[in-house]
Amino acid sequence: MLAIIGGTGLYDVEGLELVSEEEVDTPFGTPSAPLCTLKTGDREILFLPRHGKGHSFLPHEINYRANMYALKQAGARMVLGFSAVGSLREEIAPGDFSIPSQYLDLTKGKREGTFFGNGIAAHVSTAVPTCPALSGWVKQVAQEKAVKLHMDKTYACVEGPRLGTKAESFFMRRAGCDLVGMTNVPEVFLAREAQLSYATICIATDYDCWLDDPDQHVTVQAVIERFNASLAKARELLMALLALPLPTIDEDYRKALEMAVLTPDSALNEEQLAMLEVLRA
Secondary structure, three states: OEEEEEOOOOOOOOOOEEEEEEOOOEOOEOOOOOEEEEEEOOEEEEEEEOOOOOOOOOHHHOOHHHHHHHHHHOOOOEEEEEEEEEEOOOOOOOOOEEEEEEEEEEOOOOOOOOOOEOOEOEOOOOOOOOOHHHHHHHHHHHHHOOOOEEEEEEEEEEOOOOOOOHHHHHHHHHOOOOEEEOOHHHHHHHHHHOOOEEEEEEEEEEOOOOOOOHHHOOOHHHHHHHHHHHHHHHHHHHHHHHOOOOOOOOHHHHHOOOOOEOOOHHHOOHHHHHHHHHHHO
16 A cells, blocks of 8 residues: 655645544554545555644654554555755756655754664664655656656755755755755655655755855745645646556565564564564565
């Protein structure tokens, strides 16, 4: 099953039938909002707004573990996110879509970034953090719909909630980053730990603050206005994706935990085993 995580401004998906809306709990607390099951034709998908229904959570306040665990527990095997980002490259213009394939974590330890610890030792590879099959599926449909989509970009995730300095913007550019946002970490890494295929469609709203022209520097007003202007295009792309069969995911991608968990099951209690059973499913 496919799950959609909505970003800034994407708190629901118009044109889909609401099948159910459920308050759920997880071993890591409650997710950002009730988990919605939506339907189009014969296909059901899951939907969760990352920041909550009324955008009530700052990036570092989001319970990423609960979000990803709830989606996996509900039957998701693929997760497609939507995110507003700043562009660190002139060729990625405001309004353009991008899919990152790499991430640079510049958060500061305020976020719970792993399902493991507290008696379970595990080290999951994130050399290839996003799913090539899921990204390729989006690319194919974007080309058919003539939607400009930049592929294989590097996303720098900053702590926020403040907007960055020019020095930080130039640092990220020199580090090889193409996009900057506040929410995809630890989301992308938790997806790997949960053996979920993951990709994010990033919508550029600004040029951060590295350009000389101050009128191009990021502001909250510009983010909201430009993201809202792109939502119709994003929804159109999503509906086109949902009209097609889901991609076939490489089985190796679904085996991230196979050799990653060092603690033997015999050393775990019932709650730990139950949590691992969900992640391994």
